[in-house]
Amino acid sequence: MPFETLSQHLCFGGRQGFYRHQSREIGLPMRFSVFVPPQAADGPVPVLFYLAGLTCTEETFPIKAGAQRLAAELGLMLVAPDTSPRDARIPGEADAWDFGVGAGFYLDATREPWSRHWRMESYITGELRQLIGLRFPADLKRCGIFGHSMGGHGALTLALRHPDLYRSVSAFAPIAAPSRCPWGEKAFSGYLGTDRAMWREHDACALVEDGRRCPPILIDQGMADQFLATQLNPDRFEWVCCDGQPLTLRLHEGYDHGYYFISTFMADHLAHHAQFLKA
Numbered sequence: 083m084p085f086e087t088l089s090q091h092l093c094f095g096g097r098q099g100f101y102r103h104q105s106r107e108i109g110l111p112m113r114f115s116v117f118v119p120p121q122a123a124d125g126p127v128p129v130l131f132y133l134a135g136l137t138c139t140e141e142t143f144p145i146k147a148g149a150q151r152l153a154a155e156l157g158l159m160l161v162a163p164d165t166s167p168r169d170a171r172i173p174g175e176a177d178a179w180d181f182g183v184g185a186g187f188y189l190d191a192t193r194e195p196w197s198r199h200w201r202m203e204s205y206i207t208g209e210l211r212q213l214i215g216l217r218f219p220a221d222l223k224r225c226g227i228f229g230h231s232m233g234g235h236g237a238l239t240l241a242l243r244h245p246d247l248y249r250s251v252s253a254f255a256p257i258a259a260p261s262r263c264p265w266g267e268k269a270f271s272g273y274l275g276t277d278r279a280m281w282r283e284h285d286a287c288a289l290v291e292d293g294r295r296c297p298p299i300l301i302d303q304g305m306a307d308q309f310l311a312t313q314l315n316p317d318r319f320e321w322v323c324c325d326g327q328p329l330t331l332r333l334h335e336g337y338d339h340g341y342y343f344i345s346t347f348m349a350d351h352l353a354h355h356a357q358f359l360k361a
């Protein structure tokens with residue numbers, strides 16, 4: 083599985099790198115970033131996949147989230163993929179910021195013209211994971227997943243759909259019920275079509291309602307989040323989780339949707355994952 087190194091930087095005794103490869107799953111070049119902690123010099127380390135939100139890239143998390151210092155202390159590898167295919171030459175693919183480019187929603191599209199390239203679920207759970215296991219000092223038996231907003235939706239749904247792959251899960255301000263909000267309705271109708279039964283397979287609330295379970299979830303949510311009232315639905319997720327899905331939902335007065343909020347609570351999320359990945 084070849085890949086190209088775009089840049090590498092020494093960071094808290096570890097290495098922050100940016101890479102590109104020709105993805106067979108996506109059918110296009112894809113970029114991703116990896117932080118390798120210093121402990122990797124002594125053998126494979128646990129891996130934490132971070133899924134970013136709408137409009138983000140593989141650079142957003144390493145630049146803005148402030149996760150490397152503690153990941154270096156805890157011995158966690160951090161992997162951040164891009165948020166969608168790019169340059170697929172689909173007419174209008176980059177016309178909207180909440181659909182198409184930068185808005186892959188971490189599922190495999192079933193509807194033309196998106197189904198050819200928009201295969202983010204298979205990419206993250208399959209090809210990228212394999213590449214990380216083969217080409218980086220990663221222990222794939224100890225993987226966790228977390229993310230923000232659209233990426234929080236991705237973390238929850240991938241953990242619920244692939245409980246064999248992820249030992250730990252958390253989210254910042256996730257889109258927790260995408261079938262019931264404008265972002266999700268737009269994405270799911272475009273990528274999956276109008277059959278709402280298909281939508282349930284990619285909706286965290288519906289997955290829990292339908293009996294899927296994953297490791298105990300940590301969610302942080304800012305109460306001054308500009309998208310809270312219209313897009314996120316944490317209260318509905320808390321309600322469905324009462325039926326046997328362990329969840330800690332923390333609400334924080336005054337915090338908004340952005341990376342100042344994420345960086346404030348990043349240490350708690352890394353500690354949450356470490357307790358499962360290093361057990």
Ligand SMILES: N[C@@H](CCC(=O)N[C@@H](CSC=O)C(=O)NCC(=O)O)C(=O)O
Nearest residue numbers: 135136137138179230231232233340341
């Ligand atoms: N361009 C939009 C705002 C887009 C935005 O806020 N993106 C969020 C994720 S939203 C859900 O997935 C984000 O993480 N942005 C990157 C950042 O650096 O903050 C608008 O005009 O409102």
